[in-house]
Amino acid sequence: xxxxxxxxxxxxxxxxxxxxxxxxxxxxxxxxxxxxxxxxxxxxxxxxxxxxxxxxxxxxxxxxxxxxxxxxxxxxxxxxxxxxxxxxxxxxxxxxxxxxxxxxxxxxxxxxxxxxxxxxxxxxxxxxxxxxxxxxxxxxxxxxxxxxxxxxxxxxxxxxxxxxxxxxxxxxxxxxxxxxxxxxxxxxxxxxxxxxxxxxxxxxxxxxxxxxxxxxxxxxxxxxxxxxxxxxxxxxxxxxxxxxxxxxxxxxxxxxxxxxxxxxxxxxxxxxxxxxxxxxxxxxxxxxxxxxxxxxxxxxxxxxxxxxxxxxxxxxxxxxxxxxxxxxxxxxxxxxxxxxxxxxxxxxxx
Numbered sequence: 177x178x179x180x181x182x183x184x185x186x187x188x189x190x191x192x193x194x195x196x197x198x199x200x201x202x203x204x205x206x207x208x209x210x211x212x213x214x215x216x217x218x219x220x221x222x223x224x225x226x227x228x229x230x231x232x233x234x235x236x237x238x239x240x241x242x243x244x245x246x247x248x249x250x251x252x253x254x255x256x257x258x259x260x261x262x263x264x265x266x267x268x269x270x271x272x273x274x275x276x277x278x279x280x281x282x283x284x285x286x287x288x289x290x291x292x293x294x295x296x297x298x299x300x301x302x303x304x305x306x307x308x309x310x311x312x313x314x315x316x317x318x319x320x321x322x323x324x325x326x327x328x329x330x331x332x333x334x335x336x337x338x339x340x341x342x343x344x345x346x347x348x349x350x351x352x353x354x355x356x357x358x359x360x361x362x363x364x365x366x367x368x369x370x371x372x373x374x375x376x377x378x379x380x381x382x383x384x385x386x387x388x389x390x391x392x393x394x395x396x397x398x399x400x401x402x403x404x405x406x407x408x409x410x411x412x413x414x415x416x417x418x419x420x421x422x423x424x425x426x427x428x429x430x431x432x433x434x435x436x437x438x439x440x441x442x443x444x445x446x447x448x449x450x451x452x453x454x455x456x457x458x459x460x461x462x463x464x465x466x467x468x469x470x471x472x473x474x475x476x477x478x479x480x481x482x483x484x485x486x487x488x489x490x491x492x493x494x495x496x497x498x499x500x501x502x503x504x505x506x507x508x509x510x511x512x513x514x515x516x517x518x519x520x521x522x523x524x525x526x
Contacts, residue, residue, distance in 0.1 A: 177221035179285070180208055180266065183231055183241070183486075190243055195231065196254035201261045208266035212274045220280040222270065223365050223433070224263040227287040228315055232256045237384055241487055248384025250345050253332075257347045260318050260357060267360040284319065285365030285433045288312040290413030290420075291393065294375040303376035303391035306331070308420060310389045320425045322358030323349060332388050339383055363473070366421070367434035370406065371399075371413030402453075403440040403492045411456035418464040418472065427471045432461065436478035438485075438492040445498050445511040454517060462525070477517055481508060 181204070189200055208224070225231070232255035234241035237248040245251055263284055270282045291307035293300035309317070309325040317325045324346060332346035349357065372393045379387035395401075399408035414435075421430065437453035454477065464470040482495035490501050496514040500507040520526065 178219050179223040179226050180211060182226040194243055195258050196251050198258050200258055201265055204262035205265040205269060209269050212270055216274050216278040216280060222282045223285050224266045225259055226285045227367060228259045229311060230287055233385060248382055252385045253346050256314060261353055264356040264360045268356055281362035283361050283363040283365050285367055286312055286315055287367040290371040290417040291374045292371055294373050299376035304374040306389050307374050307391055307393060318357045319360050322354035335388055363429045363431050365431050365433040368414055368417060370408045371410035403438040407438055409453055411460040414457050414460040415464045418470040419468055422470045430472045432475040434478040436494050438494050441491050443493050445509055447511045447513045450513040451516045
């Protein structure tokens with residue numbers, strides 16, 4: 177399995193504006209074709225983009241990740257529009273030029289928490305659904321249905337109009353692009369780590385993806401926390417999300433491409449909390465498969481090794497193998513979680 181784009185955009189393309197610039201569509205199409213030509217005889221699973229929501233929000237809205245742009249009103253939506261078109265082009269190139277000979281599959285990987293309504297009030301249930309649609313549906317809906325989620329269009333269009341804009345901040349797909357996007361998947365990659373609670377609010381502040389949703393997303397203080405502030409242990413949310421995907425998109429073929437737990441820099445090899453996380457999350461996934469009929473075909477734990485975690489650097493460890501970053505040889509030692517997962521994988525279950 178190869179991921180074509182995992183956040184690392186060449187500087188020369190950033191110099192012409194990065195992902196909000198639709199010139200990147202053709203560049204990405206050419207790149208995808210070259211990858212298929214070079215490796216397609218051996219590689220049978222292709223992911224076009226990893227976590228495009230993170231690319232567009234962290235890169236172009238709040239600026240937490242490279243390229244550090246803070247233009248929340250329009251840049252994230254322009255970023256997503258270009259990425260979706262690039263994905264469609266890459267998918268159709270494989271479909272028309274390589275699939276018959278290489279017999280591979282192409283999909284995209286989306287990151288998504290589960291969003292649980294704070295209460296069973298109509299307002300909070302609707303707010304949680306908006307959170308799911310603004311997150312997962314932002315990319316999932318165009319790929320399955322050829323259009324952005326209706327609720328997303330309704331809210332962004334209305335807020336754009338109230339701001340005095342003549343055109344919505346959320347772009348639209350013409351029929352050509354809608355046709356290319358609709359059905360541009362052979363499998364659906366999912367990265368899942370945690371969940372959030374959701375409360376309906378009337379958002380205020382600077383216009384953008386965060387405030388367009390009219391909801392407040394937060395963590396239940398009773399949830400166990402990993403070293404990452406955003407990662408809480410909520411295994412039942414995994415099952416809920418898989419069922420939401422099943423019901424929303426017609427039970428597509430799902431590959432779990434990331435799922436894992438972070439420890440701090442001083443974490444040793446006796447990582448019992450990570451083992452507990454994997455134990456609970458994998459069981460929750462199995463319930464979704466066996467009891468609920470969710471079409472999950474594979475599971476990948478994140479991550480094989482401790483590594484450079486983007487803006488967090490080396491301060492957080494996700495690996496099931498410990499890396500000694502003070503050793504010039506970067507000595508690697510299996511943690512207890514590696515043994516735990518090895519047995520599950522060998523047995524194909526518990």
